[in-house]
Amino acid sequence: MSIALRVFLLLAALVGTQGEAAVEGEAAVEGGAAVEVQGEAAVEGVQEAEQKGVQGEEKEGEKEEEEGEEEEEEEGEKEEEGEEEEEGEEEEGGDEQEVRKALGEEEEGGDEEEGEEEEEEEEEELSDEESEEQALMGQPLTDAQLRVMHTKIDKDGDGKLSLQDLTTYFSSNSSAWENQSMAVVLEDFVQSDTNKDGMLSLEEHLRHFKTQSDFLLALGNDTNVWVRYQNHETAKFRAADLNHDGNLDKTELPHLLFPEHHEGTLAASVGEVIRQNDEDKDGKLSPSEFENLHGEKTEEPGAPEDQADFAKLDVDGDGFLSATEMRDWESGQLDINVEMKKLFDVADKDKDMFLSADEFAGAMTHIVGSNAHRYLLNMNDQYPKPEL
Numbered sequence: 001m002s003i004a005l006r007v008f009l010l011l012a013a014l015v016g017t018q019g020e021a022a023v024e025g026e027a028a029v030e031g032g033a034a035v036e037v038q039g040e041a042a043v044e045g046v047q048e049a050e051q052k053g054v055q056g057e058e059k060e061g062e063k064e065e066e067e068g069e070e071e072e073e074e075e076g077e078k079e080e081e082g083e084e085e086e087e088g089e090e091e092e093g094g095d096e097q098e099v100r101k102a103l104g105e106e107e108e109g110g111d112e113e114e115g116e117e118e119e120e121e122e123e124e125e126l127s128d129e130e131s132e133e134q135a136l137m138g139q140p141l142t143d144a145q146l147r148v149m150h151t152k153i154d155k156d157g158d159g160k161l162s163l164q165d166l167t168t169y170f171s172s173n174s175s176a177w178e179n180q181s182m183a184v185v186l187e188d189f190v191q192s193d194t195n196k197d198g199m200l201s202l203e204e205h206l207r208h209f210k211t212q213s214d215f216l217l218a219l220g221n222d223t224n225v226w227v228r229y230q231n232h233e234t235a236k237f238r239a240a241d242l243n244h245d246g247n248l249d250k251t252e253l254p255h256l257l258f259p260e261h262h263e264g265t266l267a268a269s270v271g272e273v274i275r276q277n278d279e280d281k282d283g284k285l286s287p288s289e290f291e292n293l294h295g296e297k298t299e300e301p302g303a304p305e306d307q308a309d310f311a312k313l314d315v316d317g318d319g320f321l322s323a324t325e326m327r328d329w330e331s332g333q334l335d336i337n338v339e340m341k342k343l344f345d346v347a348d349k350d351k352d353m354f355l356s357a358d359e360f361a362g363a364m365t366h367i368v369g370s371n372a373h374r375y376l377l378n379m380n381d382q383y384p385k386p387e388l
Contacts, residue, residue: 140368145380146361160354166340170375171333182254189253199247202237205256209233225295232272239268260331269330270323284320309334339372 141149153161153169192200192208210226240248240255240262248256259265277289291306312334313325321329328334347355347363355363367373 138369140364140373141376141380143361143364146364146376147357149376149380150355150357150360160356161360162354163340163344166344166355167333167337170336170340170379173379185253185257186250188257189250199249200253201247202234205237205248206230206233222295228276228295231276232269235268235272236265239265260333266327266331267323270326273330274323274326282320284322285326286320290321312338335371336375339370339375342370343367343372 150161153165155165188208189200192204194204194207195201209229213229236256236259237248240252240259242252242255242264255262255265259269273293274283274285276295277285277293279289280286287307287310290310291303309329310321313321313329315325316322328337343363344355346366347359349359349362364373367376
């Protein structure tokens with residue numbers, strides 16, 4: 001083959017190869033374009049998907065929010081129902097409490113009413129003696145009764161009474177009160193005689209004295225005060241035991257219960273009071289020692305009434321009370337002196353230091369209900385016998 005032909009064929013082959021390459025290039029370009037188109041479509045799809053996803057999420061969010069709101073509303077409704085139930089329970093509980101409170105108040109009111117009724121019954125059940133005392137203390141003695149009493153007291157018959165006449169008469173005649181009270185004394189004796197041997201031992205007396213003394217019960221467990229009273233009663237008991245057999249019979253018992261009328265018992269009583277309170281052992285009582293007769297020590301100044309009583313008992317004015325001066329305290333004579341002085345002061349209209357029958361009778365309206373009135377009733381044999 002000639003060289004020219006070979007060149008031609010070679011060129012033709014090259015042209016064909018380039019043509020195929022061009023064709024392939026065009027196809028590739030077209031493919032790339034398609035890919036681009038597909039890519040763009042994919043991007044658009046992705047964007048649409050994203051938009052749909054966002055929209056879906058928004059819708060789901062809205063749905064969730066709606067569902068959440070619905071749940072919240074349901075929960076709110078449930079809470080409201082719960083609150084209503086609680087309110088109902090509270091109302092029921094409140095009603096129950098009110099009912100219980102009302103019932104409790106009714107019960108308390110019933111208890112109070114019962115207590116008041118019991119107190120009223122107790123008041124209504126006053127002893128005959130107490131009822132008689134209340135009735136008598138509200139009524140004055142008559143003019144005639146007082147004039148008769150004036151004559152009894154006027155021993156010298158001069159128609160006049162001095163203060164000394166009054167105090168002496170009421171003191172000496174108070175023994176009549178002991179005789180009137182013997183029935184009560186014997187009744188008390190029976191209660192105290194626990195072994196029923198017809199005698200009163202010291203132990204029986206102290207036991208009865210402690211349980212029947214309201215002021216000792218009020219002191220509770222104050223051992224110191226009880227020991228003082230115990231020693232005082234023991235001293236009186238031994239003085240009243242005239243035959244020294246360690247027991248008191250019915251004839252000796254009045255000596256114990258009415259020491260003011262029996263010298264030996266009164267002396268023993270005064271001696272024991274001084275012994276217990278004479279702290280400096282000088283045989284007499286100072287104002288501070290007198291203010292502590294029952295053992296209730298205090299740093300406060302003495303009560304005005306104690307100071308007044310001390311001044312009245314201190315006859316010689318030496319600032320101390322001797323055994324002789326203390327006798328008026330232990331015997332009750334001081335009370336008689338005080339009440340008769342009050343009576344004398346209101347009755348002595350002309351201030352001549354004596355009482356005529358008219359003055360004595362006229363004083364009654366000023367002393368009704370007082371202790372002076374009580375003394376007059378005692379001497380007139382009208383006052384009820386006391387409980388010992």
